[in-house]
Amino acid sequence: MTEDQVQIRELVRRIARERVAPRAAEIDRTAEYPQDMFDLLRELGLFALPFPEAYGGSNSMVSSCLAIEELGRACYNTAYLLLLQWVPFGAILAGGTQEQRERFLPRLAAGELRGAISSTEPQSGSDVAGIRTRAAEVPGGFRLTGSKIWCTNSHIADFVLVAARVGDEKGKGSGSIGLFIVERGTPGFVVGRREDKMGARGVPACALFLDDAFVPSENVLGEPGKGFKLVMETFNKSRPLIGARGVGLAQGATDLAREFVQNRQAFGQRVSDFQGVRWMLADMAMQTEAARNLVYKAAAMVDAGVSLEQLASIAAMSKCFATDAAMKVATDAVQLFGAAGISNEYPINRYFRDAKVLQIVEGTNQIQRNIIADRLLGRGAR
Numbered sequence: 001m002t003e004d005q006v007q008i009r010e011l012v013r014r015i016a017r018e019r020v021a022p023r024a025a026e027i028d029r030t031a032e033y034p035q036d037m038f039d040l041l042r043e044l045g046l047f048a049l050p051f052p053e054a055y056g057g058s059n060s061m062v063s064s065c066l067a068i069e070e071l072g073r074a075c076y077n078t079a080y081l082l083l084l085q086w087v088p089f090g091a092i093l094a095g096g097t098q099e100q101r102e103r104f105l106p107r108l109a110a111g112e113l114r115g116a117i118s119s120t121e122p123q124s125g126s127d128v129a130g131i132r133t134r135a136a137e138v139p140g141g142f143r144l145t146g147s148k149i150w151c152t153n154s155h156i157a158d159f160v161l162v163a164a165r166v167g168d169e170k171g172k173g174s175g176s177i178g179l180f181i182v183e184r185g186t187p188g189f190v191v192g193r194r195e196d197k198m199g200a201r202g203v204p205a206c207a208l209f210l211d212d213a214f215v216p217s218e219n220v221l222g223e224p225g226k227g228f229k230l231v232m233e234t235f236n237k238s239r240p241l242i243g244a245r246g247v248g249l250a251q252g253a254t255d256l257a258r259e260f261v262q263n264r265q266a267f268g269q270r271v272s273d274f275q276g277v278r279w280m281l282a283d284m285a286m287q288t289e290a291a292r293n294l295v296y297k298a299a300a301m302v303d304a305g306v307s308l309e310q311l312a313s314i315a316a317m318s319k320c321f322a323t324d325a326a327m328k329v330a331t332d333a334v335q336l337f338g339a340a341g342i343s344n345e346y347p348i349n350r351y352f353r354d355a356k357v358l359q360i361v362e363g364t365n366q367i368q369r370n371i372i373a374d375r376l377l378g379r380g381a382r
Contacts, residue, residue: 001062001066002095003146004058004063005060005062005063005066006329008049008058008063008067009064009066009070009145011044011343012044012046012066012070012071013070013073014032015040015044015273016070016071016073016074016075018282019040019358020037020040020071020074020075020078021074022087023036023037023075023078023323024074024075024076024077024078024347024350025347025350027075027078027201028076028077028201028202028300028350029127029334029344031196031197031201031202032202033155033202034077034078034081034202034203034205035154037075037077037078037081038081038111038257040078041078041081041082042110042111045046046067046082047085047086047089047108047109047110047111047372048050048062048109048110049063049064049067049082049086049140049266050063050086050089050090051086051089051090051093051105051109051329052093055106055109056109057107057109058108059238059303060238060302061241061299061300061302061303062066062296062299062336063301064082064086064236064299065240065241065243065244065295065296065299066209066244067082068082068083068241068244068245068248069080069244069245069247069248069251069292070248071248072244072246072247072248072251072252073248073249073251073252073255074252075202075349076199076200076202076245076249076351076357077200077201077202077203078202078204079245079248079336080152080202080245081198081203082241083238083241083242084114084115084116084152084153084203085108085111085115086115086238087115087117087234087240088104088108088115088116088117088159088161089104089105089108089109089115089236090232090234090237090238091117091161091221091234092104092108092161092177092181092229092242093104093105094230094233094234094237095221095227095230095233096221096222097364098262099218100181100218100219100221102157105180107301113158113159114152114153114156114157114158115153115157115158115159115160115161116151116152116154116157116159116160116161117151117160117161117163117231118148118151118154118160118161118162118163118208118235119131119148119163119231120148120149120150121146121148121149122140122147122148122149125351125364128163128177128228128231128232129177129228129229131157131163131164131165131167131177132145132146133145133147133162133163133165133210133226134146134165134167135164135165135166135167135178135180136167137166137167137212140216140217141179141214141215141217141219141220142164142166142178142214142217142220142224143163143188143213143214143215144180144182144210144212144213145210145211145212145213146164146210146294147163147207147208147209147210148207148208148210149207149208150193150195150205150207151205151206151207151213152200152203152204152205152361153204153205153207154191154204154206154208155191155204155206157183157184158166159181159182159183160181160208161179161180161181161182161221162179162180162182162208162210163178163179163227163228164177164178164179164180164233165177165178166178166224168241170327177226177227177228177231178220178221178222178224178226178227179220179221179222179227179230179231180215180217180220180221181215181219181220181221182210182213182219185217186213186214186215186359187213187214187370188211188212188213188214189208189209189210189213190206190208190209190210190211190215190258191206191207191208192206192209193206193207194205194206197357198356199216199350199355199356200296200354200357200361203316217365222377223307226267229339232308233308234312235319235362235363236308236312236315236320237311238317238362239298239300239315239318239319239320239362239363239368240295240296240298240299240302240315240319241318242296242319242323242358242361242362243291243294243295243318243319243321243322244295244299244320244324245322245331245358245374246291246295246319246322246323246324246325246326246355246358247268247288247292247322247325247354248297249290249325249326249329249330249351249354249355249358250284250287250288250291250322250325250329250330251288251292252351252357253284253286253329253333253348253351253352253355254281254284254285254329254333256260256333256347256348256351257281257284257332257336257337257345258281258335259346260282260336260337260348261277261336277336280332280335280336281336283332284328284332284333287325287328287329288325288329290321290325291318291321291322291325291326292322294314294317294318294321294322295318295322297314297318298314298315298317298318299312299318301314301315302315312371312375313371313372313375313376314364316368316369316371316372317357317368317372318368319362319365319368320365320368320369320372322380323355323358323359323365324359326355326358326367327355327356327358327359329355330348330351330352330354331352331354331355332350334348334349334352335353355367
């Protein structure tokens with residue numbers, strides 16, 4: 001790491017320990033949006049971190065993963081606030097016009113605007129190419145009709161990047177997907193109820209309903225009908241950040257389990273002196289460190305500007321391996337806590353629930369395995 005990256009890590013680690021960790025359990029318990037944590041991240045200037053210096057950032061995916069990891073050790077939900085700001089920022093930076101960049105990016109970087117991105121639909125899940133929401137071209141723009149699910153941050157977002165199929169009902173395949181900036185208050189655009197989630201409870205996910213919602217031409221992101229590539233580019237570049245959430249969660253679960261077994265007695269000795277317990281913790285440390293190295297390799301490739309074709313497989317590996325590791329480590333941590341592990345009085349069950357969420361969101365780990373296999377073997381029959 002560079003000296004700047006070390007400083008970022010140490011700053012965020014201290015803030016996570018002193019100001020974020022004391023709030024983590026309450027955020028999970030109440031499932032209320034942590035506005036105080038958003039304000040803290042804005043105060044620290046972290047929303048601009050991955051982006052060019054023109055927006056106040058470090059232009060470093062490695063630095064961004066460090067911040068996500070350190071926050072994730074203490075509170076999944078607070079770490080998630082960064083990612084939710086970064087994904088729409090990255091999409092507009094990659095595919096937006098100069099006017100769109102000037103209108104949205106400085107305010108996103110400053111935490112003055114909040115965004116969201118929505119591709120998931122009830123019938124298609126991770127299948128972006130299977131989107132049914134329609135965008136019909138009309139004078140001055142497009143009218144969107146359809147529904148979405150699991151749109152995180154949409155309850156508070158000032159705009160949502162909505163993926164929709166351009167054209168009539170005959171339009172098929174990924175080539176006809178468009179990405180549209182739908183602003184809050186647009187007639188015909190309704191945010192539905194919040195999901196009652198198992199994990200990631202502090203940042204709500206909602207359904208979206210679009211009934212002939214008009215999007216002006218200046219809010220079309222990229223070339224109409226070519227949004228699939230932009231969505232995939234956005235997801236590919238964000239996957240190391242998802243992996244970093246897994247690393248942070250695994251490290252946090254390991255920290256808690258280590259402290260717990262060192263302070264418990266059984267059969268006349270410390271629990272941490274039993275060889276079986278020591279081996280479990282050794283495996284947890286190995287899995288976490290392996291995930292960390294894969295995540296930061298992927299992040300470094302983003303910083304190096306490698307092609308999307310080169311990045312896709314490693315990015316998928318980093319997301320899949322790190323979140324699977326988080327689930328395995330959190331499961332073993334709960335086991336080491338014994339009966340206390342299933343009590344809400346102890347934080348470890350929160351890590352377990354949040355880890356399960358990570359295996360599913362931002363492209364399920366089965367989808368990540370498909371991406372890796374396609375790179376190894378070529379695309380299989382669909």
